[in-house]
Amino acid sequence: MSSVVVVGTQWGDEGKGKVVDLLTRYADFVVRFQGGNNAGHTLVVEGKKFIFHIIPSGILYEDKMCMIGNGVIIDPGVLIKEMAQLQAQGLTITPDRLMISEAAHLIMPYHASLDQAKENALSDGDKIGTTGRGIGPCYMDKVGRVGIKAGDLRDESLFRDKLKAALDEKNFLLTKKYNAAPVEFEAVYRQFQEFAEKLIPFYGNISVELDAARKKDQNILFEGAQGTHLDIDHGTYPFVTSSNTIAGNACTGSGFGPAYIDAVVGIMKAYTTRVGSGPFPTELFDTVGNELQEKGHEFGATTGRRRRCGWLDGVVGADATRLNGVTGLAITKLDVLSGQSELKIATSYELNGKSYAAMPSNVREAGAVTPVYESLEGWKEEIDHIRDYDDLPLKAKEYIKRVEEVSGAPANIISVGPDREETLLLKNPFEK
Known part of the structure; x- marks a missing residue:
């Protein structure tokens, strides 16, 4: 068996979904280990x-x-809506195909209210660029030991008591x-009782199930957001998300032992993008x-916000390789x-006469x-039709x-277009 972690190497939006989709054909289990519906x-x-x-x-x-x-x-309303939409597109969403950890925390309506209220109270220069979906406040409650877990919906009395205590403070x-x-209170309570009926059949102990899968020599794919x-x-704190996005959290976020991880695939967009506020050294403000x-x-995909774009940042890439233990890249x-005549890659930073090989x-x-x-010379040819690495333009290679x-990591996967088949798999991370 093999266990493979897929992570983004930049500020998100690198195309992890497509790579996960590609690698899923070799996996038996696919596990999401962090984040919420802000991604x-x-x-x-x-x-x-x-x-x-x-x-x-x-x-x-x-x-x-x-x-x-x-x-x-988990925002239960968002999850249930997503399940319904995917079913409408012809997918089967049943408990024998989807399992939800009972230990996952729930995003409550007051989390989104606090998220938006706090962001609105900040001056423009101090805004984090949060999606306003309650992600940060939910993680704060989790760390503060006052969060509500998915499994709490099984116990009506426990859920009622925890909700009442939370609203006393949040309101x-x-x-x-x-x-x-x-x-x-009553509106939230009634709504979540309805959510419970739909979600409880999907509950399970994911750590136990994954350990059983490992012992059966089954392949496991972990995906982050x-x-x-x-x-x-x-990350570039405070302009970050509220969870650990690096590969190490695949173990913490699923209950899987770190000694059992075999490979880490780092997804790297061929240029760099960022959504929201925060440092972006290679950002471009020109026609390119x-x-x-x-x-x-x-x-x-979630917010519809325009992404800031820039040249590939090699400093960010090298940091990601080190932090995640990347064994192979998916570009x-x-x-x-x-069509770009000239391409650029940032290999270091300078500030006040000092050189930086890592993000300050x-x-x-x-x-x-x-x-x-x-600077590197670009290529003119369109490449979305190419299915063999050797057929790529010399300048692309x-x-x-x-x-x-x-x-500092080899390129094992190359994506040349948005469709599932427009991908070159040079080395399969599930093959040892």
Whole structure:
């Protein structure tokens, strides 16, 4: 058996969903291990678009078991809606195909209210760029030991007591600090009883199930959300998400032993994008940036927000290789670079006469650095029709080679278009 973790190496939106979809054909289990519905995967299969927010994209395969781990935070209303939408598109969503960890925490209505109220209270320069979906407040309650877990819905009395205690505090903050409307107890209570009826049949102990799968020599694929530099500990704090996005959290967020992980696939877009606020050293504000944005269709799958675009940041890539223990890269959207006469890769930063080989931990320094670029010649040919690495333009192969050298990891997967089949699999991470 093999256990493979898929992570983003940048600020998210690298195309993890497509790579997970590709690798799922070799897996028996697909496990989402962190984040919430503030992230999304868009997949195009035979011209048909599927958008995922919480459910692992492996659900597209009828013979796979998908799991939502304890490290994920779940908005029950969003999850149930997503299940219904995927079923309407012809997918089967049943307990023998999808399991939800009882230990996963629930996003409550007051979490979203607090998230939006807090962001609205900040000045423009201090806004984090949160999606307003309650992700941060939910994780805060989890760490503060006052969160509500999915399994709590099994015990009506326990859920009622925890909800009442939470609203005593949250409504005080909403009304007194933020001058916002309170959340009504009875409405939330009734709504979540309805959610419970639909979700409880999907509950299970994912750690136990994964250990059993490992002992049966079955293949396990772990998928995360967002990207390395949105990690709460290792990202461009405070402009980050509220969970650990790096590969190590695949174990914590699912209850799987770290000694059993065999490979880490780092998804790296051939250029760099970022949604929301925060440092972005290689961001472009010229026609090239606009061309990348338009050709790459750079809009968030969850928020619809326009993504900021820039040249590939090799510093960010090298940081990600180190932090995740990346064993192989999946380079995505290489086709978007076709037609650019000159390509650039940032190999280091400079600030006040000092050179940086890693992202500064001081957020103001990270926002003030100047990237040191290396220029490469681009290629004119469109490449979305190519299915063999040897058929790629010479300049495209030279670009890939330089990305490997700068990031410190080999390119094992190359994506040349949005469709499932527009992918070159050079080395299968499930094969030891």
